[in-house]
Amino acid sequence: xxxxxxxxxxxxxxxxxxxxxxxxxxxxxxxxxxxxxxxxxxxxxxxxxxxxxxxxxxxxxxxxxxxxxxxxxxxxxxxxxxxxxxxxxxxxxxxxxxxxxxxxxxxxxxxxxxxxxxxxxxxxxxxxxxxxxxxxxxxxxxxxxxxxxxxxxxxxxxx
Amino acid sequence: xxxxxxxxxxxxxxxxxxxxxxxxxxxxxxxxxxxxxxxxxxxxxxxxxxxxxxxxxxxxxxxxxxxxxxxxxxxxxxxxxxxxxxxxxxxxxxxxxxxxxxxxxxxxx
Numbered sequence: 032x033x034x035x036x037x038x039x040x041x042x043x044x045x046x047x048x049x050x051x052x053x054x055x056x057x058x059x060x061x062x063x064x065x066x067x068x069x070x071x072x073x074x075x076x077x078x079x080x081x082x083x084x085x086x087x088x089x090x091x092x093x094x095x096x097x098x099x100x101x102x103x104x105x106x107x108x109x110x111x112x113x114x115x116x117x118x119x120x121x122x123x124x125x126x127x128x129x130x131x132x133x134x135x136x137x138x139x140x141x142x143x144x145x146x147x148x149x150x151x152x153x154x155x156x157x158x159x160x161x162x163x164x165x166x167x168x169x170x171x172x173x174x175x176x177x178x179x180x181x182x183x184x185x186x187x188x189x190x
Numbered sequence: 191x192x193x194x195x196x197x198x199x200x201x202x203x204x205x206x207x208x209x210x211x212x213x214x215x216x217x218x219x220x221x222x223x224x225x226x227x228x229x230x231x232x233x234x235x236x237x238x239x240x241x242x243x244x245x246x247x248x249x250x251x252x253x254x255x256x257x258x259x260x261x262x263x264x265x266x267x268x269x270x271x272x273x274x275x276x277x278x279x280x281x282x283x284x285x286x287x288x289x290x291x292x293x294x295x296x297x298x299x
Contacts, residue, residue: 052191079214150278
């Protein structure tokens with residue numbers, strides 16, 4: 032049997048002034064699904080990180096395109112998909128850059144970016160990145176944190 | 191969805207009081223102001239009491255400011271962070287390298 036869910040889709044110009052609009056939207060959707068205040072904060076940061084990446088790619092590509100965001104509202108989880116068509120993205124490079132700050136690094140060598148994907152992974156329960164046609168980030172947050180063990184934090188990639 | 195920046199300048203000390211949200215849209219103006227201030231003043235404080243939202247673009251701005259402050263041998267610190275904002279410094283380990291004072295305990299249910 033097919034799992035029932037509601038789907039919401041929006042397209043935003045790939046410009047930084049619309050990142051806040053996505054935050055308002057996800058707050059509204061997550062609130063009506065029953066996520067806690069803290070979980071909604073996590074969702075706001077994670078989706079902002081994903082759309083900020085997409086906006087930055089569009090900027091570097093000098094192609095002011097649009098970003099498509101899909102929200103799958105399931106009974107037990109919210110899936111957010113952020114798709115940035117046509118943007119190129121070196122997945123290997125990105126994965127090498129992520130991670131928390133390491134005490135061994137000197138301040139001079141600290142990177143100023145690259146925390147985005149790390150935060151998405153830390154704040155969501157499941158993250159998938161697809162790099163076939165542009166970049167698609169699919170991230171999931173479950174509603175019943177306390178009932179089901181969701182220790183399987185993971186980033187999986189399909190190329 | 192804006193960021194308001196108030197500056198209070200003394201002889202040796204510069205304080206930026208921020209209110210609003212720090213994201214990809216508002217971070218560039220903050221970076222500009224903050225780096226100028228760190229360049230000029232031996233002590234700089236950024237008051238985040240009224241910052242309700244921040245993401246990794248904000249972390250990037252504060253890392254730049256920290257680097258510049260070390261170069262200049264100036265002091266740089268963040269004060270009055272809301273719990274949800276402090277959390278990002280904690281998750282990324284940046285709370286170990288940036289001076290942070292006075293975290294505000296939010297009411298997390």
